[in-house]
Amino acid sequence: MRPSHIAVGQHLVGDVSGLGELSVAGTVEGTVELDGHLIVLPGGIVRGPVRARTLTLRGSIEGNVHVVEVAKLEAAGKLIGDLTAEKVTAAMGAQVRGRVRMLGADKLQRTSGGTVMTPWSSSGGIAAPLSAAPAPLPQLSAPPTPSPNLLAPPSRELQTLAAPTLSDTSVKVLRATATERAPSTVALAAANKATVPSLPIGAPTLIPPPAVFPTFARTSVRRKDEKPGA
Amino acid sequence: MKQTERLLGVIGAHLLVRGTLHGKGDLLVEGRFEGEIALDGAVSIAASGAVVAPVNAERVEVDGEVIGPVKARELSVRSQGLVRGDVQVERLAIEDGGGIDGALEMSFDEVGFEDTRPGEDAES
Numbered sequence: 001m002r003p004s005h006i007a008v009g010q011h012l013v014g015d016v017s018g019l020g021e022l023s024v025a026g027t028v029e030g031t032v033e034l035d036g037h038l039i040v041l042p043g044g045i046v047r048g049p050v051r052a053r054t055l056t057l058r059g060s061i062e063g064n065v066h067v068v069e070v071a072k073l074e075a076a077g078k079l080i081g082d083l084t085a086e087k088v089t090a091a092m093g094a095q096v097r098g099r100v101r102m103l104g105a106d107k108l109q110r111t112s113g114g115t116v117m118t119p120w121s122s123s124g125g126i127a128a129p130l131s132a133a134p135a136p137l138p139q140l141s142a143p144p145t146p147s148p149n150l151l152a153p154p155s156r157e158l159q160t161l162a163a164p165t166l167s168d169t170s171v172k173v174l175r176a177t178a179t180e181r182a183p184s185t186v187a188l189a190a191a192n193k194a195t196v197p198s199l200p201i202g203a204p205t206l207i208p209p210p211a212v213f214p215t216f217a218r219t220s221v222r223r224k225d226e227k228p229g230a
Numbered sequence: 231m232k233q234t235e236r237l238l239g240v241i242g243a244h245l246l247v248r249g250t251l252h253g254k255g256d257l258l259v260e261g262r263f264e265g266e267i268a269l270d271g272a273v274s275i276a277a278s279g280a281v282v283a284p285v286n287a288e289r290v291e292v293d294g295e296v297i298g299p300v301k302a303r304e305l306s307v308r309s310q311g312l313v314r315g316d317v318q319v320e321r322l323a324i325e326d327g328g329g330i331d332g333a334l335e336m337s338f339d340e341v342g343f344e345d346t347r348p349g350e351d352a353e354s
Contacts, residue, residue: 004242007255014249014265020242030249 008043024059042076055085057094064098237271243278257287259294273302277310284315292328299332 003021006012010026017033024044031048032038038052044059055067057077065071067085075093082099090096237255241247245261256271259279267273267281272289275281279294290302292311305319309327316333324330 001243002240002258002260004245004261005238005240006251007237007239007253009237009255010239010251010253010257010269012247012249012251014247014251016245016247018242018245018261020244022242022245026239026253 006044040077241279275311 001020003023004016004018005022006024006026006028008025011029012027013029015031015033016022016028017031019035021037021039022032022034023039023041024046025041027045027047029047032046032050032052034050034052036052037054037056038046038050039056040046040059040061042058045062046060047062049063050061050065051067052065053068055065055071056074057072057079058074059076060078060080062080064081065079065083065085067083069085070087070089071083071085073079073088073090073094073096075091077090077094079094079096080098082101083096084101084103086102086104088100088102239251239255239257241257241259241261241263243260246264247261248264250266250268251257251263252266252268254270257267257269257273258276259274259281260276261278262280262282264282266283266286268286270288272291273285273287274291275294275296277293280297281295282297284298285296285300285302287302289304289306290296290300291306291308292313293308294310295312295314297314299316299318300313301318303319304321305313305317305323307313307324307328307330309325311325312329312331314331316335317330318335318337320337322334322336
């Protein structure tokens with residue numbers, strides 16, 4: 001069956017009814033009752049109530065429209081009037097002034113509408129509203145700072161040993177000093193925690209790793225005939 | 231031809247139109263039209279078409295049924311066509327099988343009727 005058409009420059013003042021497809025590039029003023037597909041082409045104008053099975057609007061309609069199945073409003077489409085359809089789609093640019101009722105809206109499936117899942121909510125499901133501040137971050141342990149004891153010259157035993165003699169006692173003292181100089185890591189950690197002041201979180205200063213400075217202690221065994229330095 | 235298609239209006243086989251259709255271009259009626267037609271192109275009434283209306287066009291071709299006065303430059307009634315009503319045309323063709331019932335008025339240059347007398351119209 002050949003589709004019906006009102007061509008450009010043709011004006012129909014009257015009513016259209018029947019079956020099949022009707023495309024309007026001219027003007028129709030009156031009632032359109034079509035059991036079929038109505039296309040209003042760009043530049044086409046329909047003034048009056050429209051009832052159709054499906055509608056594709058690329059032109060203008062002034063009047064109330066009732067579409068049984070799908071009403072497609074394309075970008076150049078303009079509708080002044082109410083639209084009732086089972087399903088309505090509109091492209092960006094379509095203009096409508098009136099009430100749009102999509103009868104199939106209740107049947108649309110929606111999954112868990114309105115719930116927001118956040119990773120840090122204590123329970124799943126509906127989380128705290130977005131305006132609430134997030135949970136405070138856990139306190140980070142204070143970064144280790146070099147113990148002042150490390151920088152200071154080591155044990156007092158060495159300092160008192162100003163002029164080591166060539167006797168065996170000096171060697172003995174050195175050995176003792178060496179062990180003193182390298183305290184166990186456990187003792188170091190304990191010393192750190194006791195003396196290090198707690199820094200505020202987010203302190204911009206970078207804490208350098210514990211530095212090991214050369215001390216005045218003798219680190220090597222001297223020759224017996226060597227004079228000790230001052 | 232795209233231009234011809236663009237200006238061709240169609241009243242489809244299962245369509246009923248009641249009203250006035252006027253403008254430019256051609257028209258093909260396969261359904262039913264009641265009212266008035268005034269176009270500047272060709273109006274074709276197909277075998278399945280029925281027009282109950284005064285038809286005013288450049289050219290009218292009837293394969294179906296026309297009830298109403300027809301005013302055109304050219305009228306062609308085909309073998310299945312029927313025209314009931316007054317007809318005012320310049321050119322007329324009726325095929326074998328076509329029907330026509332109404333007053334027929336054809337305006338034409340009365341060449342062939344005139345005498346050699348100058349400046350006189352042989353009008354009755």
